[in-house]
Amino acid sequence: MAQNKKEISITVELDDNNIPEKIDWNATDKAGEGIANCKAMFLSMWDPEKQDTLRLDLWTKEMTKEEMKVFFHQTLVTMAETLENATEEEAMAEDMRDFTAYFAEKMEIVE
CATH class of the missing domain: 4.10.860 (DNA Excision Repair, Uvrb; Chain A)
Structure with missing residues (x-):
């Protein structure tokens, strides 16, 4: 069993129309201290059971x-x-x- 774990967190602030206004992220092994801000992200994950890609594409109004x-x-x-x-x-x-x-x-x- 794996003893080493890493964690990634993503927080998305939305406006009243569910449009991203702010995207913050952090990771246990990210270079630098604290939460980082970004304007866009693509997240793809492989579902081995369905043999399909799950994805999340977000970008802020300021991008x-x-x-x-x-x-x-x-x-x-x-x-x-x-x-x-x-x-x-x-x-x-x-x-x-x-x-x-x-x-x-x-x-x-x-x-």
């Missing part, structure tokens, strides 16, 4: 479209790295990296 484009790009880059690390699918990860470069160009994101 600009330009910030969202960069956030998407950086998330796609990270997904390519994770795919390669988790599956050793180097060729597909490289294809994903090619797409992220295309994405950045089309979204006019400076790398």
